[in-house]
Amino acid sequence: MEYNLKVRLIHEDAKLPYQANEGDAGLDLFSIEEKIIKAGEAELIRTGIQIELPKGTEAQVRPRSGLALKHAITVLNSPGTIDEGYRGEIKVILINHGKEDVKIEKQMRIAQMVIAPVLHVHLEQTDVLSHTDRGNGGFGSSGK
Template identity: 50%
Template sequence: MKLYIKRLDNAKDLPLPRYMTQGSAGIDLYANVSEEVTLNPNEIKLIPTGIAISLPKGYEAQIRPRSGLALKHGISLVNTPGTIDSDYRGEIGVIMINFGNKPFIIKRGDRIAQMIINKVEIPEIIEVEELDNTERGEGGFGSTGL
């Protein structure tokens, strides 16, 4: 499987996203901002990455928070994980939120998220009148205990 990454014209100076260690599951994504962006507490902003990708059919890219930003600053992603479909060719944007109590500054080239590539099974969709029974049934939202 190959992942094709295109750096947009305004992001040629940013590093190509890469795995930071041999054991990394995620590829670090960089902030493609022209000036510093302040993310205030409880604020949501779309931060561009300056890249577009091409995935083979049957794969997706998931955009996830970076654990260090979450622990140290309360920074996360609103739609985590965000899904990039195999047929999307536009710029990847990261919807960031500040759950912390101090403003967080995003600078050009900061590592802001990670991208995980996953194989996706596409099932045949079949409508039925009834579903099979299970012991759990319709119980959800904590029905099995704490």
């Protein structure tokens, strides 16, 4: 199924999100600014774009594996959620988990954005939930 994603460029250095290969889930997001992310610190990076999501969808902002592997840079609130009604500039919170400062450059691919459907649920308060084999076993409870 195909949807239209409207993108508005609001800065002269902004680029349209880019799908590197046909069939890729993510659209690359690009920085419009140069910024140093110091080791152990986070920075908010501007993309210079606004989007209008298709009805019933969200955008998830996720890390790029190359930045994670080469520089220990990741999206701090991964995946960041952009709600359908948001019309502000897309900004990405990047954190440097490495031991050295990393320079983010203009036009650098900084994250990827995945458009996903959103289920709308009706909440039903109850005193009883169905039984499962797992029950309330949490972290590490499967023994694997």
